[in-house]
Amino acid sequence: MNQHTLPKVAYFCMEYGLDPSFHIYAGGLGILAGDYLKAAKEYDMPVIGVGIRWRQGYTHQEIGQDLKPYDIFYDYEYDFLKDTGVKVTVQVHNRQVICKVWKVDAFGNAPLYLLDTYLPENENSWITGQLYGRMGEERIAQEIVLGIGGVKALKAMGIQPDVYHFNEGHAVLAGFELIRQNMAAGMSFDKALEAARDKIVFTTHTPVIEGNESHPLNQMMYMGANNTLSYEQLYAIGGSPFNMTVAALRLSRISNAVSQLHCQTANDMWKHVSNRSEIIGITNGIHIPTWVDNNMLLAAEGHGDLWECHMINKMKLIRFIKEKTGVILDPDVLLIGFGRRATAYKRHDLIFRDPNIIFPLLRDKKLQIVFSGKAHPLDNVGKEIITNIVKISKQFPESVVFLENYDMNIGRLLTRGADVWLNNPRRPMEACGTSGMKAAMNGVLNLSILDGWWAEACEHGVNGWQFGDGFTHPSPAIQDSHDSKALYQVLLDEVIPTYYHNRQKWIDMMRNSILSTKDRFNIKRMMDEYFSRMYFKNSQTDRSCKKISI
Numbered sequence: 095m096n097q098h099t100l101p102k103v104a105y106f107c108m109e110y111g112l113d114p115s116f117h118i119y120a121g122g123l124g125i126l127a128g129d130y131l132k133a134a135k136e137y138d139m140p141v142i143g144v145g146i147r148w149r150q151g152y153t154h155q156e157i158g159q160d161l162k163p164y165d166i167f168y169d170y171e172y173d174f175l176k177d178t179g180v181k182v183t184v185q186v187h188n189r190q191v192i193c194k195v196w197k198v199d200a201f202g203n204a205p206l207y208l209l210d211t212y213l214p215e216n217e218n219s220w221i222t223g224q225l226y227g228r229m230g231e232e233r234i235a236q237e238i239v240l241g242i243g244g245v246k247a248l249k250a251m252g253i254q255p256d257v258y259h260f261n262e263g264h265a266v267l268a269g270f271e272l273i274r275q276n277m278a279a280g281m282s283f284d285k286a287l288e289a290a291r292d293k294i295v296f297t298t299h300t301p302v303i304e305g306n307e308s309h310p311l312n313q314m315m316y317m318g319a320n321n322t323l324s325y326e327q328l329y330a331i332g333g334s335p336f337n338m339t340v341a342a343l344r345l346s347r348i349s350n351a352v353s354q355l356h357c358q359t360a361n362d363m364w365k366h367v368s369n370r371s372e373i374i375g376i377t378n379g380i381h382i383p384t385w386v387d388n389n390m391l392l393a394a395e396g397h398g399d400l401w402e403c404h405m406i407n408k409m410k411l412i413r414f415i416k417e418k419t420g421v422i423l424d425p426d427v428l429l430i431g432f433g434r435r436a437t438a439y440k441r442h443d444l445i446f447r448d449p450n451i452i453f454p455l456l457r458d459k460k461l462q463i464v465f466s467g468k469a470h471p472l473d474n475v476g477k478e479i480i481t482n483i484v485k486i487s488k489q490f491p492e493s494v495v496f497l498e499n500y501d502m503n504i505g506r507l508l509t510r511g512a513d514v515w516l517n518n519p520r521r522p523m524e525a526c527g528t529s530g531m532k533a534a535m536n537g538v539l540n541l542s543i544l545d546g547w548w549a550e551a552c553e554h555g556v557n558g559w560q561f562g563d564g565f566t567h568p569s570p571a572i573q574d575s576h577d578s579k580a581l582y583q584v585l586l587d588e589v590i591p592t593y594y595h596n597r598q599k600w601i602d603m604m605r606n607s608i609l610s611t612k613d614r615f616n617i618k619r620m621m622d623e624y625f626s627r628m629y630f631k632n633s634q635t636d637r638s639c640k641k642i643s644i
């Protein structure tokens with residue numbers, strides 16, 4: 095592709111995970127966005143990012159004396175933010191809110207423009223305070239800043255994108271601003287919608303219904319999110335209550351799901367939505383220089399000793415754990431890593447369902463498990479999950495560890511230093527799961543339910559293991575019981591014996607893991623697909639979800 099004929103893309107996202115020191119991300123959505131901007135810079139692709147300069151960002155979460163997670167919010171200052179000199183104004187309810195625009199390019203990333211309301215002249219400076227704080231008016235105000243403010247900021251800077259890419263539904267109000275501008279130029283609503291749609295593409299993420307945000311139409315109108323559109327026009331776009339994902343599907347010319355299995359799930363989930371864009375499957379990828387130890391890549395290709403390189407990473411993790419918790423893990427004992435947001439469907443405690451099986455393994459030091467993950471500040475079920483894990487870590491202080499305040503740094507250490515990466519969501523709730531890709535490319539063997547990306551990557555016993563055979567059941571109790579039994583079977587019959595009695599096979603599997611994933615799940619491949627299948631208009635793309643054999 096010739097760089098000069100490529101469409102120019104503005105990528106909108108609520109969060110960006112560029113660096114552990116830059117607290118404007120919460121989890122996987124932001125990591126994907128951060129990795130994408132780094133790849134765009136590395137390959138000189140015409141992509142810029144639009145987001146929010148969060149004052150406090152997401153929760154800093156620590157475990158208290160009572161073993162419960164506590165949320166702490168710090169105000170962060172950064173010296174790498176560049177002042178663009180641009181300010182734009184958005185209306186939130188009956189107030190004008192000024193948004194200052196910063197530019198960030200300090201992390202080997204394509205330009206990222208961040209809106210900030212934390213200014214002395216704003217009464218509503220709190221809007222850009224906390225990432226994913228409260229639903230309702232606070233969230234709508236934040237979405238006004240991201241979407242409406244974001245489009246105005248690009249215009250004020252003289253940037254004219256060919257494509258507006260909404261990463262998640264949070265950005266749909268950008269569509270309203272494009273419609274408003276078209277109508278101000280004389281178009282009817284229908285024509286203005288059509289013209290806006292022609293420039294918008296959308297990536298849908300979570301298959302968890304509650305993760306697909308909606309707001310009462312009256313509240314949208316009250317907050318001024320309608321941006322001059324009428325109640326009926328809002329209803330036509332997002333339904334009632336106004337669903338952000340439905341709206342994004344109707345405001346875009348094409349959409350994508352983030353893995354091939356998620357493509358099937360998402361098409362099923364949104365099949366009742368009329369006038370929506372088609373959802374194709376473009377599996378996520380990761381930015382390899384950020385997440386993968388280059389020595390492991392080299393060793394997998396025959397330049398170096400895979401096991402020695404892995405043990406260096408395992409020791410780094412073990413040292414970190416000692417510093418943070420005082421616990422000294424044994425480098426010769428199998429180490430399972432589990433790093434995920436603590437929420438019910440991810441089932442952090444699945445492996446503890448049968449204490450008769452798992453406790454002896456922990457007591458006899460056959461197995462060590464390191465957990466990390468934050469719960470959303472308002473998710474009490476997630477917080478109980480964490481407390482439960484912390485309690486078990488007190489019971490087995492030499493073999494179970496919980497690392498508080500999961501972040502990019504812990505993610506990096508865990509996906510390099512564990513021997514096995516465990517993933518057991520209640521299927522098919524995991525849209526993709528990029529942490530498993532990080533592990534796979536570091537020679538950390540995936541032991542995972544066939545969900546998200548693993549359904550298309552797994553060669554059982556060759557580059558990792560699956561368990562559960564893709565079983566799904568409407569009753570969570572039946573599914574959990576089935577999956578925990580399947581987990582124990584693979585763990586006891588395959589993972590543990592291979593680790594302790596067939597090291598050569600283990601090392602072969604590490605090599606296979608790296609070699610079978612490093613190109614397919616490189617974010618470069620995802621970016622190329624974004625351009626060829628989404629950004630180029632009228633590109634002849636295959637619209638069907640790729641078949642996966644489960």
Ligand SMILES: *Cc1c(COP(=O)(O)O)cnc(C)c1O
Pocket residue numbers: 120121122123125433434435500501502503505506526527528529530532
């Ligand atoms: C990679 C990463 C994620 C995304 O991983 P999932 O597999 O989607 O859970 C989330 N948080 C952090 C800190 C990460 O490094």
